[in-house]
Amino acid sequence: MFQFGGFNMIFPDVGRSFQSSYKCFSVSMLPGNERHDVEKGGKIIMPPSALDALTRLNVEYPMLFKLINSKKNRNSHAGVLEFVADEGKVYLPYWMMDNLLLEEGDIITIESVSLPVATFSKFQPHSTDFLDITNPKAVLENALRNFACLTTGDVVAIKYNKKVYELCVLETKPGNAVSIIECDMNVEFEAPVGYKEPGHPKKEEKPEEENVENMEEDVNTFSGSGNRLDGKKKKEAQLSQPVMKKILARGIPDYDYKIGVIKFDRNVKPISDRVQKEEAIASEPEDFQGQGFSMKKSRK
Structure with a gap:
C-alpha cells in the first residue's frame, strides 16, 4: 500500500503464481474416515494455509496445479478437492x-498454473480386459468427471464394476497438459497393450504325390457285398459264384480303370475268326422249312 497526497492506493498481487513445498502422502494416510472418492479422481487435498495464500493472490478458477518431483525430474497436473490437510502436508491419489515416483513423506513442490481447455485426448489401456467393457467411452467419460486436468504421459486409473483399469494418456490437444472442466473433448482409444488381432489360419498345401495316392484310395472306396433293390437276399449260388468280368462294348466306360495304366482295346476280330464263323452258320440246318398255309379259306 502506497500513500500519495492523502490517497490510499492498493495494488493487489495480480499475476503472481502460488508456489509451495509439502510432504506428500497417499490418501490412505489421511486421518479420519477413508476417502475413496479421492482415489477415483485426479484431485488432491491441501492444507487451509494454501487456500489463504491462493485467495490473496487472486488465482484464477478453477484452481489447477503443477506437481513437481525435483529429485526424479517428474511432473504432473491436478486439481484440488478440499483444503483440510494437516499443515505442511498434501494428500494425493x-x-x-x-x-511422480514419490514415496510416503517425500517432498513435492506445488505451483498454480493456467491450462488450455482440452479438445482432444487419446488413451491406451494397459490390459486387454478393458475390451470387455460394453461402452468404454461412456465409462471413461463418467470417470473423468472426478478429474480436473490431464497430462500427456500419465497413467490414470479408473474404477468400474469393482475393478481398476489403468490407461496411459498418449496425447492431449492443444497442449501436453489440458483442463477438462466443462469442455467438449474428442476421445480416441489405442489398441490395449498386448492385444493381437485374430488371424486366419493358413491351409497347408499337400504335395501332388499325396493327392494322387488319395485318389487311388478313393477308387477302391466302394467295396463290400451288394444288395437287391427289392429287399430280398441274394441266393447262395450268387454269393458263391465268382464274378466274371465282361468285355465292355464301345461307348461304355471302364469302371475298373486304374490311374497310371493305359489300355488299348481292339474290337476288330482277325479275318480267320470271321471266316470260321461264317462257315459254321452255313453248315447249320434250316429250322424253318416246308409249305405255308393260310388261315382263311380261299373262295372257289
Whole structure:
C-alpha cells in the first residue's frame, strides 16, 4: 500500500503464481474416515494455509496445479478437492504418486498454473480386459468427471464394476497438459497393450504325390457285398459264384480303370475268326422249312 497526497492506493498481487513445498502422502494416510472418492479422481487435498495464500493472490478458477518431483525430474497436473490437510502436508491419489515416483513423506513442490481447455485426448489401456467393457467411452467419460486436468504421459486409473483399469494418456490437444472442466473433448482409444488381432489360419498345401495316392484310395472306396433293390437276399449260388468280368462294348466306360495304366482295346476280330464263323452258320440246318398255309379259306 502506497500513500500519495492523502490517497490510499492498493495494488493487489495480480499475476503472481502460488508456489509451495509439502510432504506428500497417499490418501490412505489421511486421518479420519477413508476417502475413496479421492482415489477415483485426479484431485488432491491441501492444507487451509494454501487456500489463504491462493485467495490473496487472486488465482484464477478453477484452481489447477503443477506437481513437481525435483529429485526424479517428474511432473504432473491436478486439481484440488478440499483444503483440510494437516499443515505442511498434501494428500494425493496413489496412482498419481506412482506417476511422480514419490514415496510416503517425500517432498513435492506445488505451483498454480493456467491450462488450455482440452479438445482432444487419446488413451491406451494397459490390459486387454478393458475390451470387455460394453461402452468404454461412456465409462471413461463418467470417470473423468472426478478429474480436473490431464497430462500427456500419465497413467490414470479408473474404477468400474469393482475393478481398476489403468490407461496411459498418449496425447492431449492443444497442449501436453489440458483442463477438462466443462469442455467438449474428442476421445480416441489405442489398441490395449498386448492385444493381437485374430488371424486366419493358413491351409497347408499337400504335395501332388499325396493327392494322387488319395485318389487311388478313393477308387477302391466302394467295396463290400451288394444288395437287391427289392429287399430280398441274394441266393447262395450268387454269393458263391465268382464274378466274371465282361468285355465292355464301345461307348461304355471302364469302371475298373486304374490311374497310371493305359489300355488299348481292339474290337476288330482277325479275318480267320470271321471266316470260321461264317462257315459254321452255313453248315447249320434250316429250322424253318416246308409249305405255308393260310388261315382263311380261299373262295372257289
